[in-house]
Structure formats: structure tokens, C-alpha cells
Amino acid sequence: MAGGSVTTGAEGSVLLKWIATLGLLIVVAIPCLFIVVQAIFPEFGSGSFAAPFSLFFKTLSDPALFGMAGNTLLLGVGTVICAAVFAVPLAALRALYRVPGALIWDGLLLIPFMIPPYIAALGWIMTLQPRGYLEQVTGFNMASLLFSVSGIMLIMGLNTFSVVYFVLSRTFETIGARYSDVGRVFGAGQWRSFWRITFPLAMPGLAASLLLVFAMSIEEYGTPAALGRRIGFEVLVTGIENRISEWPIDLPGSATLSLVLVGMALVAFMVQRWLLNRRDYRIVGGKPQASDKRSLGVWAVPATLLFAFVALLATGLPILAILATALSRTISGGLKPSNMGLDNFRELLGAGSDGLIALGNSLMLGTTTALLAGLLGAITAYSVVKGRGRFRIVLDALSITPNSLPGVVVGVGIILAWNQPWLPITPYNTPFILLLAYVCILLPQPVRYATASLHQLGDNLESAARVSGAGPLRAFTRIVFPLILPSMVTAMILVFAVASRELVASLLVAPVGFQTIAVYIWQQFDQGSAGLGMAMAFCAVLITTLIPLALISLLRWLTRGSVAGLS
Amino acid sequence: MFSKSSAVSGAPALSLQGVSMSYGAEKVLHQIDLNLAAGEVLGLLGPSGCGKTTLLRLISGLLLPDAGQIQIAGTTVAAPRAGITLPPEKRGLGMVFQDYALWPHMSVARNVAFPLEMMRVGASECKDRVTRALDRVGLGAMAERRPSDLSGGQQQRVAIARAIVAEPPLVLFDEPLSNLDRELRETMVEEIADLVADLNLSAVYVTHDHAEALTLANHVAVMRGGWVEQLAAPAELVDHPKTAAVAEFLRLGCLLPALHDAENWLIKGTDLSLPAGVFGGAEAQVLLPEKALRLDANGPNKLKTEVLRAQVRSTGQALTLRVVGTNHVIRHLTPAPVRAGDVLELSFSPEDLRWFPVADPHH
Amino acid sequence: MKRLSLALVMGLLASTAAQADVTVYSAGPGALIKNLAAGFTEKTGIKANVFQATTGKVMARLEAESSNPVADVVVSASWGTATDFSAKGLLLPYESPNAETVPDFLKMEGAVAQGVAGLIIAWNTQSGTPKPADWSDLAKPEYKDLVTLPDPAASGGTYTLVEAFLANDMSDVLQGLKDNGAIVAGANKAALNPVLQGAKAAVFAGVDYITMSAAAKGETVEAIFPTSGTVVAPRPIMILKSSQNQDDAKQFVDYVLSEEGQKAVAKVNLMPSRTDIKVDRPLIGDLKLLSNEGAPARDDVLADFKKIFN
CATH class of the missing domain: 3.40.190.10 (Periplasmic binding protein-like II)
Structure with missing residues (x-):
């Protein structure tokens, strides 16, 4: 049906529209606004609007800014290249051939999502540095690779490539079945059919997921902070963090740098959305058909080895390093049997310990964030898809903005916004402030999943409900929401995994006396108890992997497989 | 929410007055006036893009008109001038969609029960009525299945059960059979016709298949370019198409361009004469209806044709004939054995010809 | 839900x-x-x-x-x-x-x-290097590429020490460290971690209580108060x-x-x-303290430090 300003009689629910608008205003717009104000008015923190722009241009004209911005771009591009190199061959193999143990590799490659990047970086340091675990086991170290710009890119590529792998293998699978076979009928060989048909058709999906990796890597803090500092490689995020965490504090400077970073990330996201809008949802949305995947023949062993090698790099080594440190009584004791024991786990999980409390807090916050972000995300996506005109653009823009906000910026914005003295009631200094921060940071995930899912829903499903007598709200709750729920569950699991271990914003806005998993881990490192911190990290990875798995199995069982797409 | 009983008695099931609609600058419906008596079926027939689906969506409330007035069973549901715009759920309709639009997360019975739930019908009554509706479409045994477990035809039967379960005063069919294969389509047309007659339903049936429309509808509105070209009973439509476009769309026969020279009507570009018609003007389109043509040479008028193709059908041979001396093609079905290349004489009566002006009445 | x-x-x-x-x-x-x-x-x-x-x-x-x-x-x-x-x-x-x-x-x-807190040398006793006694020892060839120091921008302690070095014309020690391959490694913990695992032998400008606590836990690391004096x-x-x-x-x-x-x-x-x-444990009264009188302003201290280590 043609576009334009058609008056439809079946508008989405006005109530939902207002919930989406209000939710986005509170969660996203207000902290952003305060960041901009802080960048312009340096004295804003103490309630004064004096000397506008006095530090703004000073920060922008700082020659160090160009270095940081250049490094940020370099890191983003390098990470994208590494991620593509890891992901494309694996995704193609996985989609077009019968890879032995394919589901196991899928599961293993999902784990990097669950390992906090700063923990993975520390794991790598402890493995690769001189006298690290690698040297203790094999006698050589790779410190020169680790502490280099390409080393940072490599590690960040390993942390992020699974995003590309999962998107691409699904795309390849669908295209391979539908179109590439047609190419083969017309005489193209398997290899040619891949390069001439499958790969070009997958380009939008590939480009979109690579841009996502780019955006993730330019706002990543842990890895560049842990590795880059040693070699003087400073990026925008570490620059922002330094201005906030090193005396004297420079809030206006960090706010200004944040705006630069937000600008870069927004450009990336605009390009990504442009690509996604051009992409044919029928290609990507279609379910992979039971295609006749080809046998690998003699290549089965090398292909399996490749999967094993990448899984070892991305999942095995970081997990082993975490476990080794968690099981070591002392770091200097090394990997000797006499130095191994469960002491750290015993201390972490002892009755009434801080660790248990932090775990409980984080799980509760993670769950609440997942539910809240899922609900708000679904409502927002629905209002955007249903909406028209300027209203829709504003909602849409607001819902993707947090993608480009580093956690530390969100933290500062939230403090500035919610600790105003004239507020009669405020969530500040309660766990709700963490909830606000997490929902803000993670909202784009459920919005993205819900939008894709809504685009695949036939319009008539909702129309049928309306004609059958359901009002707009009921049509949403009874028909639309249950139908997008399966993909929302996936999004909410992602939100849960990230929210329960978010570090940077948590450190800044955690209410007095409130500990989360990440804050606990960080404090243990800060106090020199790396083993205890790693024990907590291991438990966190375990829990954030197992709880969603259990949840999915439970849902599968409850719905007895009748709800498609729970995967 | 209203049901049959609360409708104004004696009011037409549907009444449209001067309904217009635009998408941006493009006007897709022009001044539509339609009336449908209770218990009758209105067919909306036309090629894709003619505005028939838009018109149906206006009736359902999924779209709102720019101007005009729509009444369902005596209640005004849309009148932009008067500021009346009832949303779909307040119009008390049943609707069957082209893509079935069954909700995949609900069982067949839950799908069918949905309109009753929205009317807050009690659980036991609801169950009875769902069972009755499903029995009526022959799917009583499938109540607990998921829609995805059913075949296309079964899914569409479920959709029909859902549309009739609440006994709405008006049921809308939006090309309900176009996703089914031909054989199934023919069976289903008859099933729907029986159902409509049994339940004494008032219905609007949108289709691009003239056979469906002619089978089901008491009145058929042939639409083109946002206009209603002709609104008539099926027999009237076939016998007296109002415009050349209607005749062409209904595939009633061969349309020949005709020119009036000094005394005779000739087929344009030839010296083949046509019997004089009661038609003023110098140029016309004349319809040679397929059903008026005979292969025996007994008719008062004759036309010499050459057989281009003769295809075997279960009911005889489908002939493609070319009027000798022209490029005009005539289709004809005959039991007689004929072969390509044969020259045949077709006969017809001058009163069977239909004459149309050349200019489009709307442009 | x-x-x-x-x-x-x-x-x-x-x-x-x-x-x-x-x-x-x-x-x-x-x-x-x-x-x-x-x-x-x-x-x-x-x-x-x-x-x-x-x-x-x-x-x-x-x-x-x-x-x-x-x-x-x-x-x-x-x-x-x-x-x-x-x-x-x-x-x-x-x-x-x-x-x-x-x-x-x-x-x-x-x-x-x-x-x-006092500033010390944190030395890994299992590193195979001789036990250092003073700051300048860490510029000797035995410690080539084996020394870390916290970034004075991130560690107040290190900052105070660098400040005192500048005030007492001891910046040649810093230059010696740089020439000997010492690396600047973030905050205090980031500097200590490689020493614990043995990647490095000693932290220049370590923090005494962190090092002592690590030692008390069984880590093979020792806090050494340098002979030429330190800062608190x-x-x-x-x-x-x-x-x-x-x-x-x-x-x-x-x-x-x-x-x-x-x-x-x-x-x-x-x-x-x-x-x-x-x-x-050694208390303030037991320590030889370096004065930081006449030290330049903070920005200049950091700039001077950056000039040496960049």
C-alpha cells in the first residue's frame, strides 16, 4: 500500500504510544540532555549556568583529541576486520555444510557474550604475559603481540565476532537454500554460486553486523584500558574515563568528549540503519529451510579443527585463564598443584558473604532490567512501526541513541539528572537508579529484536483482532506481544547477561552500600584479591549462561514447541 | 458492540454514500455509492489496484475515508464531515482475510472463540457456539489443533468460522480464496455460498475472479480505477455490461472497434461490415459476446474466422479464432472436431451485440 | 509476568x-x-x-x-x-x-x-633478581625490562613520589628507569599484577600496605623501603x-x-x-622522608613525567 499520510482507522494504542514516549524521555532523553548541558555549562554540577562554552571549545581544540579520535577509529576498523576474518569463513561453513558438532560450536561461540570484556582482557594478560599461564605450560609467551595495537584489535575481534557469526550463518543458510541452488541449476559451481549469489545477497546483513561490531568496539572500555594503557594507546572512551576517574575531575571535558564519541557512533548507526532499511526482510526473515547441506568429505577434519581452534581462542582460553586464577591460592605461586584449591570459591560462596549478596543483587537487577527493557522495547518498537511522521522519527532516534553512549557517560548523566535538589522524590541512591542506567544502556537490544520481529508479522494478524472486536490495547497484549515474545526472550536474555555484569555505570551510580557482581569483582581486583574476583567472574559467566538456557528449555517445554523461533 | 438484534430493523446491511479516499495526492476511490439489503451478498470485483480492497478496509474501519458516509445495519460508522469514526472493533463485523490471518499462538478453538471473548460471552455459551461454528465448516474435530497443523483450505475454513461465530450483521471477505489452488477454490466457493444462504448472512465479497463473484453475489459492483463501473445483479451484468471495460474484465467476448462510414458500421481498418446498431456517433466499440456465437451457419449474421489454436478441454475444444482480414481474436468453446488452420463461419444475431461509446465515461 | x-x-x-x-x-x-x-x-x-x-x-x-x-x-x-x-x-x-x-x-x-601509606619498591622474591635496596638500583641492567611503575596521573602516591624526585633533582633516576625499559602500567594494581605473576620483577613506587597485604596472603612479594628515602x-x-x-x-x-x-x-x-x-611495621617516624618543597605545579609535574616516559 502506498505511503503518505493515510488516515488509518486502526491506529496503535494511544496509551502504548504515551508509555513509549514517556519511558524514552525518562530513560534516555533526560540523561542525554544533562550531558549536553554539562558539556556547555562547566559549573552545572553545582547548579550554576556560568561561563557557557568556556571549556567546550578548549576540549575540542585539544590536539590530544585528534589522537584519541584517530585511535578510536583505528581500533573500530581493526576490530571489524578481525571479527570479519573470524566470522565469515565459520559462518559460511556452518550454513552451507554439515559441520560435525555444529550445535556444540554454536553453544561455545555464544559464551564470549557472557564473559565481561574487562575480565577477558585480564585473562588474556595473565595468559600471554611473560611467565603467564602460556609460558608456565608451554615455555613461551606472546607479550609482544598482546601489548600492541593489533593485539587489542585481535582480542576485541575475538570478543565480538560471534555477533557477526550468528547473523551471517543464518543469512547464508536462508539464501543458500533459496537462491544459491537456483544459481547451481543454471550452471554455477558451488564456489561460484557462493561468491556470485550468496555472498552479495548477504552483504547487507554482513555490513549491518560489522557496523554493530564497530559501534561496540568504539565504546568498549575494559580491553583498551587494560591493554592500551601499557603502550600509551588512548581512545576516546579511556579519555572520557580518565577525565572522570583521575583527580582533578573534569566532568565538562568528559561530557564534551562523549559528544564526539556519540557523534561517531551515530554515524555508524545511521549507516547501519540505512543498510537495514534497504535489506529485504523476506530474505533474512525467512526461516532457514531444511536445505540439503553438503557433506564436507575429506575437509570434515580441517573444518572441525578450525571451529575448535576459534572456539578455543574465543571461549576456551579466557575461561581457562579465569578458572586458573580463581583456583590459585596466590598469583605468584603459579600453576603448581600445591597452589591450587577451592579457597576462593569457599570465601566467595560462604554463607552470608558479600559475594553472595552481590550475586543476589545482580541477578535481581538483571532480571528486572530484562523484563523492563523487554517490555519498554516491545512497546517502543511497536509505536515506531505503527507510528507516523515526526513523532515516529523522534521515538526511533531516541531508542537507538544509547547504542552510542558509553556506560560512564550514562552514569554521569543519570547522576546529574536525578540528584537535582528540587526533585521531591528521586530514585537516586536506591537500586532503581541502577535499573534506570541498565535499561538506558540496553534498551536498543530489545528494540532491535522487536522491530525485526514486528516487520515479519503480517499486518492482518492485528487487523483481524481489531475487526473481531479487540481494542488497540487488547490487540497488542493478546496478539502482537505474544507473537513477538519468542524473539523478545532472546533479546531479554542478552539484556540479562549484560545487565548482571555491567561495570562502568554501576561503579559510578551504585547506591551507597550496594554491591553488584561487577562492582564486587572490581573491588576484589582493587584490593589485590584477583583470585576472588576471578572466582566471582567464573560464577557470573556460569550463571548468566545457565539461567537463560534453563529458561529457554522451560519455555520450550511449556509451549511444547508450538511457539516458533525459540532458539 | 452490537449484534443482529440491536441493528435497526429494516435498515440496509450496508450503505455507502459518496465515499472518497486518497493516498496522498493520488485519489483511489471516487464518490462510491452502494447499498446492500440485509441477507444479501455484494461482490466487489475488479483487477488489482481498482480500489476494491481499499473499499473493504474502509468498511471494516481499518482505513478511514476522506469524505462520504458509511452505515452498517443502520448505524453510521464513518462520516468524516460529522466527525464520526468508529474503530474496527466497534463495528461488530466478521472478516475473512486473504492470508487467513489466523493467530499462530492460539489453538483453532481459541482463534474462533476470540470474537466471543471480546463480547464477554460466558464460557459455556462460548464453547457451544465455537463448536457449532467449527462443525458448520466441517472442522469440529480440529478444535485443539494449531492453525499451522492445518492445510490451506482448512485454515481458511477456520477463518470463516471465526468470522461468523459472533453472528455479525455484516461479514467481509477479502479475496478469501486467492491463495488456494483452483480445484479447492471451486469447492470452497460452493461451501461459502451454502453457508451464506443457510445463515442468511449479509456479506461483502471482494475478489478479482469473476466466476466467484457471479456465483456468490446477489449484486456485483465492478470496479476500475477507483470508480464503480457498474453495479448490477450477475445476470444483468453478463447480459448488459454497461461499459466496454466491464465486458472486457468479465471476458464476455470479443471487443471490436467500429467505425461508421457513409451508411454502414465497419470493423475499424477493414471493409467488414457489422449489422447496424441503435447507436449514435461515428465511432464505437462493439461486443461480440462469446455466448451469442454459433458454429452452425444459421444465424442472421456471419463472420468468417480462421482457427489459430484448438486446445482440448474436458468440456470440448477451446478455439482461438482470428477474424479473417483482421488481427481480432475470438474465443469459442465447441464440442465439434476442429483443427488449426480450418476456416469457420460464426453466426450471431444482431440483437446480441452490445454497443459502447469509445470515450471512457470517467475521464 | x-x-x-x-x-x-x-x-x-x-x-x-x-x-x-x-x-x-x-x-x-x-x-x-x-x-x-x-x-x-x-x-x-x-x-x-x-x-x-x-x-x-x-x-x-x-x-x-x-x-x-x-x-x-x-x-x-x-x-x-x-x-x-x-x-x-x-x-x-x-x-x-x-x-x-x-x-x-x-x-x-x-x-x-x-x-x-608509604611508597616502596615491591619486589618479587622469586624473580631471580638481586634484592634492590634503593630506587636507583632498578635502573641497573639486572632489572632490564622488569620494572613497572604506576601512572602518576592515576596514582596519587606515585604522583607524590615523582613530585619529590623533581623537587630534589632526582629526575635522572626516572630517566634511568625509562632507559632500562620500565613501563608505565595504569593504576597501582595494574602495576603490581605483572610482578605477582613474575612477568616483571619489581614495582617502582609501589604502595606499602597493598604489597604487605599481598605478602601476608602468601604472594612472594616484599615491600622494600629505599635507603635514599621515600614519600608518604x-x-x-x-x-x-x-x-x-x-x-x-x-x-x-x-x-x-x-x-x-x-x-x-x-x-x-x-x-x-x-x-x-x-x-x-615501619612507621612514619622510622622512615627517611623526601621533601617536596619547591616542586612544580601538578600539570608541570605530569608534563615532565610524560617527557621522560612517552
């Missing part, structure tokens, strides 16, 4: 700290402030709620909250923060009766040292003028400076600020 989320929300509400009587923002170590808060509550019945992070994070939070301060008491690991807050007029002048035996250089208007980093405790609970806050400072509080300070291997608390 609605009911579930409601339950979760209620749970979160319940876990929210009850309105604190005293709110303390403290730099590490976490165990110390946790013990102090617990002891204080036990002794006075006043609840103390704690936000613990690095000095930088504490300061960032104070700065962002400055229009509506939440904290009553602040403990920082850097004396400079106290001077700065005092100059801005943010501190409540208070002389605790328990501060009598605190030496004058650990007191100022509005702030007093909670405890004192007093950790100021201060009451904000904006505090709504000034009396309780004063009681907290009193408790920290009490014999019990100072023993808790000593327990994490920090030097107590009171000279009359006896502990089994």
Missing part, C-alpha cells in the same frame, strides 16, 4: 539501604572502611553507609552530586583532594579530640589523616560542610581516630596517623 516483576520491584525496594545516619564515601581498601563502619555502628548505634571506590570515582561522584551532596564524610587516598576541597570552602572545620597525637603535617583545617601519602578524612548530619559525622571521625579505629587502620597494613599506636 506482571506479578513477578512487581515482586522483584518490591524486593529491590526492600534491599534499598534505610535512610543512612552517616554516609561515607571512601577510597580503598574496602575491608578497612567496612570494619570501621561496623565498629562505629556497634559503638555508637549510628548506622554508617559506605560507598567505596577509587579516589577518582569517589571524586567524580562528589562532583556530579555537587548540586545536591549525599555524602557526609569523605575518605580519599590523596592529600591534594583535601587541600583542593578546603580551598573551595567545602569542608567543615573540626578538630577531633582524638587527633591530639596526630603530627601537625597530617592535619589541616577540615581534614586529618585517617592513616598513611596521607589519606585525609573530611566532613563536608553540606552534611545534614554533622554531629554524627564528627562522631565517625572521632571513632576513626580512636585507638580502636586506628588499630583497624593498622590491620590493613597502613600506618596509623596517631603516633601513640604501636604497630609491628
Whole structure:
């Protein structure tokens, strides 16, 4: 049906529209606004609007800014290249051939999502540095690779490539079945059919997921902070963090740098959305058909080895390093049997310990964030898809903005916004402030999943409900929401995994006396108890992997497989 | 929410007055006036893009008109001038969609029960009525299945059960059979016709298949370019198409361009004469209806044709004939054995010809 | 699902700290402030709620909250923060009766040292290198590529030491370190970690109490006080003028400076600020201290340091 300003009689629910608008205003717009104000008015923190722009241009004209911005771009591009190199061959193999143990590799490659990047970086340091675990086991170290710009890119590529792998293998699978076979009928060989048909058709999906990796890597803090500092490689995020965490504090400077970073990330996201809008949802949305995947023949062993090698790099080594440190009584004791024991786990999980409390807090916050972000995300996506005109653009823009906000910026914005003295009631200094921060940071995930899912829903499903007598709200709750729920569950699991271990914003806005998993881990490192911190990290990875798995199995069982797409 | 009983008695099931609609600058419906008596079926027939689906969506409330007035069973549901715009759920309709639009997360019975739930019908009554509706479409045994477990035809039967379960005063069919294969389509047309007659339903049936429309509808509105070209009973439509476009769309026969020279009507570009018609003007389109043509040479008028193709059908041979001396093609079905290349004489009566002006009445 | 989320929300509400009587923002170590808060509550019945992070994070939070301060008491690991807050007029002048035996250089208007950290060489005893005795030893070939030092921009202690080196014309030691392949590695912990695992042999400008605590846990690392002298980093405790609970806050400072509080300070291997608390470790009086008189301003110190290590 043609576009334009058609008056439809079946508008989405006005109530939902207002919930989406209000939710986005509170969660996203207000902290952003305060960041901009802080960048312009340096004295804003103490309630004064004096000397506008006095530090703004000073920060922008700082020659160090160009270095940081250049490094940020370099890191983003390098990470994208590494991620593509890891992901494309694996995704193609996985989609077009019968890879032995394919589901196991899928599961293993999902784990990097669950390992906090700063923990993975520390794991790598402890493995690769001189006298690290690698040297203790094999006698050589790779410190020169680790502490280099390409080393940072490599590690960040390993942390992020699974995003590309999962998107691409699904795309390849669908295209391979539908179109590439047609190419083969017309005489193209398997290899040619891949390069001439499958790969070009997958380009939008590939480009979109690579841009996502780019955006993730330019706002990543842990890895560049842990590795880059040693070699003087400073990026925008570490620059922002330094201005906030090193005396004297420079809030206006960090706010200004944040705006630069937000600008870069927004450009990336605009390009990504442009690509996604051009992409044919029928290609990507279609379910992979039971295609006749080809046998690998003699290549089965090398292909399996490749999967094993990448899984070892991305999942095995970081997990082993975490476990080794968690099981070591002392770091200097090394990997000797006499130095191994469960002491750290015993201390972490002892009755009434801080660790248990932090775990409980984080799980509760993670769950609440997942539910809240899922609900708000679904409502927002629905209002955007249903909406028209300027209203829709504003909602849409607001819902993707947090993608480009580093956690530390969100933290500062939230403090500035919610600790105003004239507020009669405020969530500040309660766990709700963490909830606000997490929902803000993670909202784009459920919005993205819900939008894709809504685009695949036939319009008539909702129309049928309306004609059958359901009002707009009921049509949403009874028909639309249950139908997008399966993909929302996936999004909410992602939100849960990230929210329960978010570090940077948590450190800044955690209410007095409130500990989360990440804050606990960080404090243990800060106090020199790396083993205890790693024990907590291991438990966190375990829990954030197992709880969603259990949840999915439970849902599968409850719905007895009748709800498609729970995967 | 209203049901049959609360409708104004004696009011037409549907009444449209001067309904217009635009998408941006493009006007897709022009001044539509339609009336449908209770218990009758209105067919909306036309090629894709003619505005028939838009018109149906206006009736359902999924779209709102720019101007005009729509009444369902005596209640005004849309009148932009008067500021009346009832949303779909307040119009008390049943609707069957082209893509079935069954909700995949609900069982067949839950799908069918949905309109009753929205009317807050009690659980036991609801169950009875769902069972009755499903029995009526022959799917009583499938109540607990998921829609995805059913075949296309079964899914569409479920959709029909859902549309009739609440006994709405008006049921809308939006090309309900176009996703089914031909054989199934023919069976289903008859099933729907029986159902409509049994339940004494008032219905609007949108289709691009003239056979469906002619089978089901008491009145058929042939639409083109946002206009209603002709609104008539099926027999009237076939016998007296109002415009050349209607005749062409209904595939009633061969349309020949005709020119009036000094005394005779000739087929344009030839010296083949046509019997004089009661038609003023110098140029016309004349319809040679397929059903008026005979292969025996007994008719008062004759036309010499050459057989281009003769295809075997279960009911005889489908002939493609070319009027000798022209490029005009005539289709004809005959039991007689004929072969390509044969020259045949077709006969017809001058009163069977239909004459149309050349200019489009709307442009 | 609605009911579930409601339950979760209620749970979160319940876990929210009850309105604190005293709110303390403290730099590490976490165990110390946790013990102090617990002891204080036990002794006075006043609840103390704690936000613990690095000095930088504490300061960032104070700065962002400055229009509506939440904290009553602040403990920082850097004396400079106290001077700065005092100059801005943010501190409540208070002389605790328990501060009598605190030496004058650990007191100022509005702030007093909670405890004192000393700067040392942290040396891995299993590193296969000779035990260093002084800063300049680390510039010797035996320690080639085996020394880390914290970034003075991220570590107040290292900053103070660099400042003193510049003031005492000892910057050649820093140049020697750089030429010997020493690397600058973030904050204190990031510098110590590679020494623990053995990737490096020693931290130049390590922090004594962190190193001693690691050693107490069984790590093969030793804190060495250099012969040519070192600097100390007093950790100021201060009451904000904006505090709504000034009396309780004063009681907290009193408790920290009490014999019990100072023993808790000593327990994490920090030097107590009171000279009359006896502990089994080198105390301020035992140390040879470098003066930082005549040192350049902060930006110049950092610039000079960057000139050497970049």
C-alpha cells in the first residue's frame, strides 16, 4: 500500500504510544540532555549556568583529541576486520555444510557474550604475559603481540565476532537454500554460486553486523584500558574515563568528549540503519529451510579443527585463564598443584558473604532490567512501526541513541539528572537508579529484536483482532506481544547477561552500600584479591549462561514447541 | 458492540454514500455509492489496484475515508464531515482475510472463540457456539489443533468460522480464496455460498475472479480505477455490461472497434461490415459476446474466422479464432472436431451485440 | 509476568539501604572502611553507609552530586583532594579530640589523616633478581625490562613520589628507569599484577600496605623501603560542610581516630596517623622522608613525567 499520510482507522494504542514516549524521555532523553548541558555549562554540577562554552571549545581544540579520535577509529576498523576474518569463513561453513558438532560450536561461540570484556582482557594478560599461564605450560609467551595495537584489535575481534557469526550463518543458510541452488541449476559451481549469489545477497546483513561490531568496539572500555594503557594507546572512551576517574575531575571535558564519541557512533548507526532499511526482510526473515547441506568429505577434519581452534581462542582460553586464577591460592605461586584449591570459591560462596549478596543483587537487577527493557522495547518498537511522521522519527532516534553512549557517560548523566535538589522524590541512591542506567544502556537490544520481529508479522494478524472486536490495547497484549515474545526472550536474555555484569555505570551510580557482581569483582581486583574476583567472574559467566538456557528449555517445554523461533 | 438484534430493523446491511479516499495526492476511490439489503451478498470485483480492497478496509474501519458516509445495519460508522469514526472493533463485523490471518499462538478453538471473548460471552455459551461454528465448516474435530497443523483450505475454513461465530450483521471477505489452488477454490466457493444462504448472512465479497463473484453475489459492483463501473445483479451484468471495460474484465467476448462510414458500421481498418446498431456517433466499440456465437451457419449474421489454436478441454475444444482480414481474436468453446488452420463461419444475431461509446465515461 | 516483576520491584525496594545516619564515601581498601563502619555502628548505634571506590570515582561522584551532596564524610587516598576541597570552602572545620597525637603535617583545617601509606619498591622474591635496596638500583641492567611503575596521573602516591624526585633533582633516576625499559602500567594494581605473576620483577613506587597485604596472603612479594628515602601519602578524612548530619559525622571521625579505629587502620597494613599506636611495621617516624618543597605545579609535574616516559 502506498505511503503518505493515510488516515488509518486502526491506529496503535494511544496509551502504548504515551508509555513509549514517556519511558524514552525518562530513560534516555533526560540523561542525554544533562550531558549536553554539562558539556556547555562547566559549573552545572553545582547548579550554576556560568561561563557557557568556556571549556567546550578548549576540549575540542585539544590536539590530544585528534589522537584519541584517530585511535578510536583505528581500533573500530581493526576490530571489524578481525571479527570479519573470524566470522565469515565459520559462518559460511556452518550454513552451507554439515559441520560435525555444529550445535556444540554454536553453544561455545555464544559464551564470549557472557564473559565481561574487562575480565577477558585480564585473562588474556595473565595468559600471554611473560611467565603467564602460556609460558608456565608451554615455555613461551606472546607479550609482544598482546601489548600492541593489533593485539587489542585481535582480542576485541575475538570478543565480538560471534555477533557477526550468528547473523551471517543464518543469512547464508536462508539464501543458500533459496537462491544459491537456483544459481547451481543454471550452471554455477558451488564456489561460484557462493561468491556470485550468496555472498552479495548477504552483504547487507554482513555490513549491518560489522557496523554493530564497530559501534561496540568504539565504546568498549575494559580491553583498551587494560591493554592500551601499557603502550600509551588512548581512545576516546579511556579519555572520557580518565577525565572522570583521575583527580582533578573534569566532568565538562568528559561530557564534551562523549559528544564526539556519540557523534561517531551515530554515524555508524545511521549507516547501519540505512543498510537495514534497504535489506529485504523476506530474505533474512525467512526461516532457514531444511536445505540439503553438503557433506564436507575429506575437509570434515580441517573444518572441525578450525571451529575448535576459534572456539578455543574465543571461549576456551579466557575461561581457562579465569578458572586458573580463581583456583590459585596466590598469583605468584603459579600453576603448581600445591597452589591450587577451592579457597576462593569457599570465601566467595560462604554463607552470608558479600559475594553472595552481590550475586543476589545482580541477578535481581538483571532480571528486572530484562523484563523492563523487554517490555519498554516491545512497546517502543511497536509505536515506531505503527507510528507516523515526526513523532515516529523522534521515538526511533531516541531508542537507538544509547547504542552510542558509553556506560560512564550514562552514569554521569543519570547522576546529574536525578540528584537535582528540587526533585521531591528521586530514585537516586536506591537500586532503581541502577535499573534506570541498565535499561538506558540496553534498551536498543530489545528494540532491535522487536522491530525485526514486528516487520515479519503480517499486518492482518492485528487487523483481524481489531475487526473481531479487540481494542488497540487488547490487540497488542493478546496478539502482537505474544507473537513477538519468542524473539523478545532472546533479546531479554542478552539484556540479562549484560545487565548482571555491567561495570562502568554501576561503579559510578551504585547506591551507597550496594554491591553488584561487577562492582564486587572490581573491588576484589582493587584490593589485590584477583583470585576472588576471578572466582566471582567464573560464577557470573556460569550463571548468566545457565539461567537463560534453563529458561529457554522451560519455555520450550511449556509451549511444547508450538511457539516458533525459540532458539 | 452490537449484534443482529440491536441493528435497526429494516435498515440496509450496508450503505455507502459518496465515499472518497486518497493516498496522498493520488485519489483511489471516487464518490462510491452502494447499498446492500440485509441477507444479501455484494461482490466487489475488479483487477488489482481498482480500489476494491481499499473499499473493504474502509468498511471494516481499518482505513478511514476522506469524505462520504458509511452505515452498517443502520448505524453510521464513518462520516468524516460529522466527525464520526468508529474503530474496527466497534463495528461488530466478521472478516475473512486473504492470508487467513489466523493467530499462530492460539489453538483453532481459541482463534474462533476470540470474537466471543471480546463480547464477554460466558464460557459455556462460548464453547457451544465455537463448536457449532467449527462443525458448520466441517472442522469440529480440529478444535485443539494449531492453525499451522492445518492445510490451506482448512485454515481458511477456520477463518470463516471465526468470522461468523459472533453472528455479525455484516461479514467481509477479502479475496478469501486467492491463495488456494483452483480445484479447492471451486469447492470452497460452493461451501461459502451454502453457508451464506443457510445463515442468511449479509456479506461483502471482494475478489478479482469473476466466476466467484457471479456465483456468490446477489449484486456485483465492478470496479476500475477507483470508480464503480457498474453495479448490477450477475445476470444483468453478463447480459448488459454497461461499459466496454466491464465486458472486457468479465471476458464476455470479443471487443471490436467500429467505425461508421457513409451508411454502414465497419470493423475499424477493414471493409467488414457489422449489422447496424441503435447507436449514435461515428465511432464505437462493439461486443461480440462469446455466448451469442454459433458454429452452425444459421444465424442472421456471419463472420468468417480462421482457427489459430484448438486446445482440448474436458468440456470440448477451446478455439482461438482470428477474424479473417483482421488481427481480432475470438474465443469459442465447441464440442465439434476442429483443427488449426480450418476456416469457420460464426453466426450471431444482431440483437446480441452490445454497443459502447469509445470515450471512457470517467475521464 | 506482571506479578513477578512487581515482586522483584518490591524486593529491590526492600534491599534499598534505610535512610543512612552517616554516609561515607571512601577510597580503598574496602575491608578497612567496612570494619570501621561496623565498629562505629556497634559503638555508637549510628548506622554508617559506605560507598567505596577509587579516589577518582569517589571524586567524580562528589562532583556530579555537587548540586545536591549525599555524602557526609569523605575518605580519599590523596592529600591534594583535601587541600583542593578546603580551598573551595567545602569542608567543615573540626578538630577531633582524638587527633591530639596526630603530627601537625597530617592535619589541616577540615581534614586529618585517617592513616598513611608509604611508597616502596615491591619486589618479587622469586624473580631471580638481586634484592634492590634503593630506587636507583632498578635502573641497573639486572632489572632490564622488569620494572613497572604506576601512572602518576592515576596514582596519587606515585604522583607524590615523582613530585619529590623533581623537587630534589632526582629526575635522572626516572630517566634511568625509562632507559632500562620500565613501563608505565595504569593504576597501582595494574602495576603490581605483572610482578605477582613474575612477568616483571619489581614495582617502582609501589604502595606499602597493598604489597604487605599481598605478602601476608602468601604472594612472594616484599615491600622494600629505599635507603635514599621515600614519600608518604596521607589519606585525609573530611566532613563536608553540606552534611545534614554533622554531629554524627564528627562522631565517625572521632571513632576513626580512636585507638580502636586506628588499630583497624593498622590491620590493613597502613600506618596509623596517631603516633601513640604501636604497630609491628615501619612507621612514619622510622622512615627517611623526601621533601617536596619547591616542586612544580601538578600539570608541570605530569608534563615532565610524560617527557621522560612517552
